[in-house]
Amino acid sequence: MSLAPDQSSTPSTGDAEHPVASLWELFIEFLLIGAVSFGGGIVAYERILLIEKRKWLTADEFMATLAISQTMPGLNSVNLAVLAGDHVRGTLGAVAATLGLILPGTLFVLIAGVAYSEGADHPVVNLLLAGIAACATGLLAAITYKIGTNHFRHIKSLSIIVATFVLMSFFKLSLIWVLVIMAPVALYLYRPRQSDDSVRGPSHE
Numbered sequence: 001m002s003l004a005p006d007q008s009s010t011p012s013t014g015d016a017e018h019p020v021a022s023l024w025e026l027f028i029e030f031l032l033i034g035a036v037s038f039g040g041g042i043v044a045y046e047r048i049l050l051i052e053k054r055k056w057l058t059a060d061e062f063m064a065t066l067a068i069s070q071t072m073p074g075l076n077s078v079n080l081a082v083l084a085g086d087h088v089r090g091t092l093g094a095v096a097a098t099l100g101l102i103l104p105g106t107l108f109v110l111i112a113g114v115a116y117s118e119g120a121d122h123p124v125v126n127l128l129l130a131g132i133a134a135c136a137t138g139l140l141a142a143i144t145y146k147i148g149t150n151h152f153r154h155i156k157s158l159s160i161i162v163a164t165f166v167l168m169s170f171f172k173l174s175l176i177w178v179l180v181i182m183a184p185v186a187l188y189l190y191r192p193r194q195s196d197d198s199v200r201g202p203s204h205e
Contacts, residue, residue: 018056021088023096029054030081030100041136042077044143056088063147071179078102156189
């Protein structure tokens with residue numbers, strides 16, 4: 001009688017180098033992210049968790065997952081939690097990560113909504129919100145630089161970044177129109193090209 005585990009019931013954990021994560025670990029880790037990331041910067045915390053802390057994703061896998069999440073409807077951070085959870089532990093992992101991420105924010109918004117309705121004009125409240133927004137902006141700027149450091153060094157990547165920023169910030173185009181405009185440009189710039197070796201012919205070594 002074989003003692004090997006039933007592969008059909010074993011959750012997929014991705015590549016062999018990735019540590020195995022339990023559903024409880026996924027839920028708790030994303031719960032902590034949801035609890036400390038009020039005001040923004042959730043994607044930054046998710047990157048730290050998935051790549052640096054738990055090593056559930058590689059840097060390339062995170063970038064691919066983030067790119068997909070940004071093209072899907074809904075919040076990028078929630079989409080990222082769904083995709084990352086599914087990558088680590090399948091469907092149940094996606095559910096655990098998503099519930100953990102949104103639970104603290106849901107409770108906080110319910111409580112803050114009641115409190116804000118009674119003191120919206122209080123100067124201290126406005127100062128706190130301004131401080132949170134400033135911190136979130138700084139955190140997002142830092143994580144953007146960290147994620148895209150390599151791309152900032154290449155003219156093609158930098159031109160796409162600048163053009164996207166101009167279209168969204170100055171022309172106020174929606175994400176759909178930006179994708180319609182920039183996606184063909186990016187595909188053309190990064191299209192597969194014939195290698196130098198094939199142009200020069202076979203090596204004479």
